[in-house]
Structures are given as structure tokens and as C-alpha cells.
Amino acid sequence: MITIKEIAKLANASSSTVSRVLNDSGYVSEETRKRVLKVIEETGYIPSEQAKSLRTKKTSVIGVIIPRLSTDTTSRLVNAINDELAKKGYQIILTNTNLHAEKEVEHIKLLRSRQVDGLILIATNVNDVLLKEIRNSPTPIVVIGQEIPGVSVIVNRDFEAAKQMTQLIIENGHNKIGFIGVHETDKAVGVDRKAGYLAALNGAGIPVNEQWIVDANFDYQTGYRAMKQMMEQSTIKPTAVLTVTDTIAIGAMQYMHEHHLAIPDDIAITGMGNSKVSQYIVPSLTTIDFLNEQTGKEAARLILNIIDGKEKRPKKIQMKYRIIKRDSV
């Protein structure tokens, strides 16, 4: 690999001068600049970011830790983060915990060893080890999706969104409403959305039926199974089901189709997340748009502001959401 010294030699200049040309800093005569640029062009020289950042203490890389890549939500978030950061000359280095929460800390360390300028963590849970790591990290961190006191976070209004969606279902004349959630280790999705559902029932004076409350796990398959479980175990059948993700909803819908339950006439269903496909399935899915693109953008901006010292104190940003009414209710 060719280095700055060799360029200097070929261009009959010092490495200091070449560095000045590369960074447009300090004084360089037009003549010398041209000579150096010509050599760079001819040799195809690419400066080592490695060496540069060792000296400057800045890598222009942001580490992004995600629970899994294969969902619409994550890929949209990552896309938005990437786009926004790329504008400012940053790149992302991606690591994937594959939903193993215990790996989050390990990944934070891994990324810190790469001297990333900042970290964005799409969190699925909050535990003490993680909390300690985040709090002690000298590297700026922004967390998406879970609220953590004392840490910069970007969160959804999970409780309100779930509550409002449940109210919408109630307004449509339902009072036998099932719920498919996820495990409570996920505070935002597992606890808050469920709380929103319960609050809405409560507000409308509808009693809770435990037989209609089951858990899935962020994929089609467990959505299908959860629906099956709900229908098989309940003595009275629900006429509507609130699910906490579109993926779960689509899995559940397959069960309904298989059992010739008409949607929404026999049973209504809602998702959350506004995945792209939710609009194209039949019937199209009533869901909640959490504005992932904007969330990613905000996260990118926030981390850059923290890095630049413009944001000193932990900041909490609550994203807006939109209910998207379609044909499944």
C-alpha cells in the first residue's frame, strides 16, 4: 500500500506539504499543489483513515447496534441513520445481536475498541449490565426504542399509540378484543403497548379477558401460533385483535384465512409499524406509523450534536405517530 511519504518523494515535496494538500489546510503554492495532486491521481493513492484517526482521535464512524436486520423497522431505521450520517461524512459500522440481549454489552465494547465516535443502540430491553455499560461509556450513545433515565434516547409513544388504536377498535363496535404482545423484557413493546391496551379497555369499562392475551416474538410464525393459541384456548371468541407489530399481525391473519374467518367482518385486526407490505396485503392492514425514517434521522442528528458538544445533557425525544386506517378493521 502506497503511503504519504512515497507521494512526497515522487512529488518532490515533504509529507507535511502533501498532508496540507490533502486537507486543504495551511499554505501551499498552486504549483506544488498541482504537482502533488497529479502524483496522487497517477498512483491512485488513498490515505489511510487508520493512521489519520490515530493522530486526530476522530474516526468519523458511528457504531450501530441492532437486534436484527430482517425487519422492516430496523432496516428503515438503519437506512435513515446511514443517509443522514453519510451527508456529514460519517460511515456506520453495523453489528447485530440477533436478538441476544446479553450480547449488547459485548458489542458496545467491540465498537468502542474500534474507536467509533459515537454509538446508536436500537434497544429491545434494559438490564442492569447494559445500563452500567452505557452510563460508564466515554463514547457518546443514543438509544432508540427504550426509555433509559439519564441517557439520550429517542422513543415512541408506545402507551398512547396502543391505547388510541384500541380505542379505535372499540369505536368500531368491538368489545371482545384480543391482544398479541411480546415478552415483558421489552419494556417499550412488551409492557407499554400492553398497558395502553389495558388502559383503553379500562377507560371504556370493558373487562379484561386473560384468555385473549397471548405473546408472540416479532416474527410471522409466532404471530400465527399466538393467534391459534388465542382461538383454541378461549371459550368466547374475540371479534378483534390488537397486535404489537405488523409482522405478528400478518402471521395472525394467516391463521384467520386458514380458518375462513373474514377480516374484518368476522374478526378485525391491527398491526403496528406501518411496514411497507402492510399496505399491499389483503385486506390492507390498519396500523401505526412510528415514522421510522424520522426517528433514524433524529438519532443521527442527536449523536452528531453530542459529539460536537452541542448537546451536553441527556436528551429525550418522543416521536410522533400516526394511525393509518385501512381495511382490516
Place this chain on the structure above:
Amino acid sequence: MITIKEIAKLANASSSTVSRVLNDSGYVSEETRKRVLKVIEETGYIPSEQAKSLRTKKTSVIGVIIPRLSTDTTSRLVNAINDELAKKGYQIILTNTNLHAEKEVEHIKLLRSRQVDGLILIATNVNDVLLKEIRNSPTPIVVIGQEIPGVSVIVNRDFEAAKQMTQLIIENGHNKIGFIGVHETDKAVGVDRKAGYLAALNGAGIPVNEQWIVDANFDYQTGYRAMKQMMEQSTIKPTAVLTVTDTIAIGAMQYMHEHHLAIPDDIAITGMGNSKVSQYIVPSLTTIDFLNEQTGKEAARLILNIIDGKEKRPKKIQMKYRIIKRDSV
């Protein structure tokens, strides 16, 4: 940020010794080792990969260039690549061209400046500038998806897959078969799959109807529009449609639903890619599984072999595929 020297001082040893402890190399007495590890533990010291790789000329990072993140195919590929590389202690740095083919070269340079040990490019096209860059790159490159002579590639059997799928449709009694493809700048998907379709028609003695051949662009929306265009412009209507991706197929299916065309009775449809959702829509989609996970795994292995010098000559790997028969045909 704490450095190896400070650890050395605190542990009453030299940085050489600390380095030996960190890398399990050379001789270190059990006593000293413990002392050093204790200090590392207490201080939360994380060695700088930066500095390390400057010296060792190895970053253990692979650059991955993708056209877009939001499709099932890419995210599965990236996931598989990531999993396989993580096993060997590698990380990936991801860049996204957002389907701007002209940015691919720029991204290659960007990643090379980060001294990545290797590159994996999920290619959507092949042009001269790109070709030149790849051929001249001192950094090992593996290309996925497009065949490039003289370069290590992992490709699908696009022609055969499309041909076989078309034959399957013909066997189901159709002879008015439409085709939704993509632009021919994408050799694999745009040219080869179309060629497979045409070859199958030809083999069965079915004449080609240009009105039934339209282009989309890898998303639901253009799939919908392509279907609409096909139906509106054709004098005789097709009874089956072959599409080149699941996403396009699902977009097209929405058009059919809206116009009360029963699938597969009024019109049959097939996708390609075996996206997760293809199994859960109604009717479930007949598609082709290109074994993305395995492709990603192969790509990861191949790049590592090239890096390790085990693979000297450009290698071409053709992936297998499986036709997945479901209810849409």
C-alpha cells in the same frame, strides 16, 4: 482514553508485557499476567484497534456495499455475511448506494481508505468504471449477484430459474403468460431472467406478446403499476404473470385484488426470492428460493479464503435454487 502505557505503569510492567498478555503471545509469568489482567479489569481498558491495525496491517473488518437495505434479499444476505464473519472475529462496515450505481466506485474507495481487509459488493449492474476499479483494487473483492469475468463472484442461476418457473406455469395449462421484469442495466435480474422466460416460451412453441412484457423497479409500487400497465395496454389479457421479485409480485397482486381477479383462477402469478412474507400473504406466493443465507455464507467464506491466500484465482460459485410451489399458480 486509557492506553497500554498507563496499564503498564499501573501494573508495574512494560507495555511489551501488557501486549503479550493481551495477545496471549510470548512468555508471561502467571503472576504478572494476573496483575495486568486485574488492572485491565479495574480500569475498563479497551485496546485501540486503530493503533493495532496500523501496526499489524489487518483490521478484521470487511466492507459490504449494498444497493439498498430495505429488501428481504439484501437484509438476509447481510445477516448471513455478518453471522459468518462474526464467527471468525470479523466485523462489517456497511455502505449503501441507495440504488445509485454510480456511487459504487466511490464507496469502494471509501472503504479502502478504512483499510478494510476485504470487500463484498452486492452488485446491481456492471459498468466499465466499476469493472476497472474492481480489477485494479489491491483489496480482495467478492461480488454477489452479477457475473464479472476475472473477478470472484457468487451468482444465481437466473436464466435457469426463470426458465424453469415459466415451464411450471406452462405445465399448469397457461399459454398467455405475462412478464414483469426490471431494467436491463441489471444483467442478472433484468436480462438473464427475461431470457429464461423467453426461452421457456420458445421451447414450448408459445409466441411472445410484447404487450405482456413490462418493467418494474424492485418495489411494491412499481409492481402494482407494471401490472396495471400490462392489463390496460393488452388487447388479449394474460392468464398468468411471471415476475422477477416477490416484492413486484405482491404489488401486482394488489392490482389483481382491486380488480377482483381471483388468484390463481383468473390469473396466476409467481415471484422470486422467497421473501418471508411470501408465505403469509393470501394466496401464498409460488416463488423461487435462491438460498440467500447460503449465498451470504459462501461470500463470507470466499472473501476470508482470499484474504488468507487460500484462494488465489478468481472463483465463480453458482448457487442452487429451489422452486417453492404454493397457492398462487
Place this chain on the structure above:
DNA sequence: GGGAATTGTGGTATCGATACCACACACCTG
């Protein structure tokens, strides 16, 4: 018992860039 091999440790150069200082020269300016 003496030379070789093994074990343990530290010192120093180095990777490839930038930061900072020193210095030379030209040109103003009062």
C-alpha cells in the same frame, strides 16, 4: 559443571498520518 535451551521482561523502532514549530523569503508600512 558448562553450554544450550527455556522462560520472563524491557527497550526501541515502527506503522501512516497530522500537529506544531522553525525557518526562509517576499512584501508592506510607518
Place this chain on the structure above:
DNA sequence: CAGGTGTGTGGTATCGATACCACAATTCCC
């Protein structure tokens, strides 16, 4: 014309790790 300012260039230390050598102490083996 002395001194300040702006311009252009090079030398050297440095970032934080590893590689490699030197050397001392201990153990081994014929």
C-alpha cells in the same frame, strides 16, 4: 530600513499498539 505580516516548506514528535531484539535468570542435559 527595521520590524511586522503573510506565504511556503520541511523537520520532528506523536497517536497507541506490535515486532523484534537484547539480555538476565533459570532449568536442562550430556
